[in-house]
Amino acid sequence: MQFIKNLKEAIPQGAWLGPLAFLVHVDDLSTGCRLHKYVDGTTLSELVQPKQLDTHILTYLADLLTWTAHNGMEVNTSKTKEMVLGRLANTNLPLPNISSQTVERVTTYKLLGEHIEHFIKKATTRLYFLKQLKRAGLPSSHLLHFYITVIRPILEYCAPVWQYALMKAQSESLEAVQKRAIYITLNLTRRMPYSVVLLHVNLDSLAARREDLSQCFFP
Numbered sequence: 520m521q522f523i524k525n526l527k528e529a530i531p532q533g534a535w536l537g538p539l540a541f542l543v544h545v546d547d548l549s550t551g552c553r554l555h556k557y558v559d560g561t562t563l564s565e566l567v568q569p570k571q572l573d574t575h576i577l578t579y580l581a582d583l584l585t586w587t588a589h590n591g592m593e594v595n596t597s598k599t600k601e602m603v604l605g606r607l608a609n610t611n612l613p614l615p616n617i618s619s620q621t622v623e624r625v626t627t628y629k630l631l632g633e634h635i636e637h638f639i640k641k642a643t644t645r646l647y648f649l650k651q652l653k654r655a656g657l658p659s660s661h662l663l664h665f666y667i668t669v670i671r672p673i674l675e676y677c678a679p680v681w682q683y684a685l686m687k688a689q690s691e692s693l694e695a696v697q698k699r700a701i702y703i704t705l706n707l708t709r710r711m712p713y714s715v716v717l718l719h720v721n722l723d724s725l726a727a728r729r730e731d732l733s734q735c736f737f738p
Contacts, residue, residue: 539736544590550582551575567607574607580615596620602627635681635689642673642696649703662704663720670700671725678729679736685729693725 545556552575555562563583565576587594596617601624603612615622649670653662674693694713701716702709717724723731 544592548583548586550579550586552579567605574612576601577613577615580617584617594618596622599623600625635685635693638673638676639692639696642670643699645670645673646696646699646703649700653703659704663701666697666700666704671697674725675728675732679733682729682733690726697722697725 542556545561548554548556548561550563552563552565555564561583563576563579565574565579567574584594594617599617599622601615601622603624614624649662649665652665657665674696698713698716701707701720701722705720707716707719711719713724
């Protein structure tokens with residue numbers, strides 16, 4: 520489920536202060552079950568004993584709604600799903616209800632931040648606009664600025680949270696997007712070592728930037 524904060528102002532997406540600010544808001548959030556917080560997404564999970572098959576998730580949800588009401592927040596019902604696993608899935612459980620809207624029950628769900636492929640796909644689609652801007656005759660400095668401000672933040676969104684669990688192959692896939700952006704911007708040969716390319720454009724690798732961001736976020 521995702522929260523909506525009733526604020527008149529907002530922090531730009533991709534800013535490192537965004538996750539920190541929201542974590543401050545939800546630091547005191549607690550219910551009777553296990554919580555998994557990831558920026559504006561929170562997962563409630565409950566382990567049900569096989570012999571009892573007795574769930575209290577509706578009570579935990581009620582506690583969550585009470586907390587959101589006291590903190591000026593709302594649960595984004597359209598993005599809230601319920602998934603039941605194991606023997607309990609074969610029972611006739613009542614569907615949760617939020618603000619008179621029934622929560623959809625699903626068999627699969629993608630937790631926010633679990634799939635680096637989502638970030639890569641989203642960033643890759645924006646490389647198309649980088650190519651169009653180049654065809655329009657924008658100078659390399661402007662193209663590089665477009666990459667830094669529009670594409671790179673997607674690849675680094677909430678990086679301090681998932682950096683520790685990143686696998687080598689995922690890190691290389693993220694880095695490949697930056698490589699493509701630089702090649703598009705400067706017409707550099709793909710035979711040039713990536714380290715030389717980074718020196719040429721005065722950029723750090725995404726891996727180095729994630730490490731720095733994590734150090735700033737969790738000193």
